[in-house]
Amino acid sequence: MKINFFFYLLIVLILSVSCSKEVVEKSLIKEKNLELQVLEAYQDGVKSLESGDALFAAKKFNEAEILFPQSDWAPKSALMAAYSYYTQDYYVDAINELTRFIKVYPQHKNLDYVYYLLGVSYYEQIVDETKDLQSIIKAKETFTILVSMYPNTDYALDAEFKLDLINDILAAKEMYIGRYYFDKKKWIAAINRFRLVVDDYETTAYTEEALHRLVEVHYILGLKDEAEKYANLLGYNYQSSEWYEKSYSIFNEMYKKNKLLTNKKNKKDKKKKNTLIRKIKSLLD
Numbered sequence: 001m002k003i004n005f006f007f008y009l010l011i012v013l014i015l016s017v018s019c020s021k022e023v024v025e026k027s028l029i030k031e032k033n034l035e036l037q038v039l040e041a042y043q044d045g046v047k048s049l050e051s052g053d054a055l056f057a058a059k060k061f062n063e064a065e066i067l068f069p070q071s072d073w074a075p076k077s078a079l080m081a082a083y084s085y086y087t088q089d090y091y092v093d094a095i096n097e098l099t100r101f102i103k104v105y106p107q108h109k110n111l112d113y114v115y116y117l118l119g120v121s122y123y124e125q126i127v128d129e130t131k132d133l134q135s136i137i138k139a140k141e142t143f144t145i146l147v148s149m150y151p152n153t154d155y156a157l158d159a160e161f162k163l164d165l166i167n168d169i170l171a172a173k174e175m176y177i178g179r180y181y182f183d184k185k186k187w188i189a190a191i192n193r194f195r196l197v198v199d200d201y202e203t204t205a206y207t208e209e210a211l212h213r214l215v216e217v218h219y220i221l222g223l224k225d226e227a228e229k230y231a232n233l234l235g236y237n238y239q240s241s242e243w244y245e246k247s248y249s250i251f252n253e254m255y256k257k258n259k260l261l262t263n264k265k266n267k268k269d270k271k272k273k274n275t276l277i278r279k280i281k282s283l284l285d
Helices: 002-050 054-067 073-087 091-104 111-123 134-149 154-183 187-200 207-220 224-237 242-284
Strands: none
Touching: 002 054, 002 073, 054 073, 073 091, 073 111, 091 111, 111 134, 111 154, 134 154, 154 187, 154 207, 187 207, 207 224, 207 242, 224 242
């Protein structure tokens, strides 16, 4: 009986090992088939991208990612899908893919490139300072993150250059609004816009004009000390600027007006004095 029992147990163990081995082999075969399918889908995507069919390419890259999400092909395929959309100016789709990539693969080695491509996708949608600023604000946020997280990369270097251009556009937007308020004689609103340019975008080409506009507005409001403060700041930093010349002319004009008023007052006082002298003389005579 004992022999039969141990013999039966041995048979069970053999069958169990055999089954386990069969399961492993099937799993390996399945994984191998998946890798082949992923590779085929990825290669189809590359061919489609090279032929100019970005939409079909992105579809094949997404298919490759979904087929085997645990493999190294998954993030590579996701990134290629985003790039496919970008190459044909499907910026919204590219942004969606790249935003998802950052969430799904937050530790990926090519994350610097992902942030760069995301920032450029926003940047390419910028029109000018008179249009909606959503894209430019998003581009600035993304490039700022890139420069902060990956400062010593070529992507960060180009991002810094684009940030300078973005700040120029944002400053232009503030000046555009400020001039509008100035023309409508909404002085406080205009001051707030011009000050924003001076405070937040001091390295842009619009700082000189903003300082001059502040001189103008404060002069109009009768705040001569404030006007003079901004004129001095303009003269100290941009003495050769045409805007400084315009600000200088305001104070020069003010000097001329004051001198004219003083001369008129002196003449009037002299006239009064002469009249009084004549009256006194007539009384004495």
